[in-house]
Amino acid sequence: xxxxxxxxxxxxxxxxELNFTQVDFTERFGDHLSLSExxxxxxxxxxxxxxxxxxxxxxxIDAIGDExxxxxxxxSEIRESFRVPxxxxxxxxxxxxxxxxxxxxxxxxxxxxxxxxxxLELATLHTIQSLRSFKQxxxxxxxxxx
Ligand SMILES: [Zn+2]
Numbered sequence: 001x002x003x004x005x006x007x008x009x010x011x012x013x014x015x016x017e018l019n020f021t022q023v024d025f026t027e028r029f030g031d032h033l034s035l036s037e038x039x040x041x042x043x044x045x046x047x048x049x050x051x052x053x054x055x056x057x058x059x060x061i062d063a064i065g066d067e068x069x070x071x072x073x074x075x076s077e078i079r080e081s082f083r084v085p086x087x088x089x090x091x092x093x094x095x096x097x098x099x100x101x102x103x104x105x106x107x108x109x110x111x112x113x114x115x116x117x118x119x120l121e122l123a124t125l126h127t128i129q130s131l132r133s134f135k136q137x138x139x140x141x142x143x144x145x146x
Contacts, residue, residue, distance in 0.1 A: 015052075015054060018055050020046060020055075020058055020075060021079045021119075021121070022072065022075055022090070022092075022119070023058055023071060023092045024097070025120075025121075026041060026043055026044075026097055026120070026122050035098075035099045039098065042096060043120070044095070046058055059072070069093055072118055073118060080119050086122055087119055087122065088101065088120050088121075089101060089104050089117035089120055090118060091117055093115050094115075096108070096109075097120050
């Protein structure tokens with residue numbers, strides 16, 4: 001018998017400990033099911049969801065295009081080493097995503113050849129869940145401090 005732990009291990013992650021493989025996310029769970037290959041949807045920079053704009057390995061909130069792209073490209077390489085059926089592509093500079101994996105490392109339709117599309121997980125349910133538990137934890141800390 002192994003010991004069972006009732007509390008999930010990742011319930012209270014500190015922002016600095018979070019590790020992402022993409023810098024943007026799509027808002028709705030199931031985007032990969034409802035979109036067509038011609039549709040580009042807006043993505044949200046993940047660092048904007050943190051109170052001070054600092055989350056794990058994400059670029060700082062005041063980072064500009066090139067810097068964001070460099071970080072996002074490195075993270076995308078990690079995702080590119082394995083294949084997940086719900087993955088699509090995105091541009092971390094103009095914040096758009098598409099389900100067609102054929103766009104990977106091909107020019108972003110808005111930014112052009114200088115900004116090839118990177119890999120994005122469209123079904124970011126677990127990401128959003130960890131962000132929520134982070135926020136809840138943060139709120140409870142703030143309330144206790146009053
Ligand atoms: Zn773009």
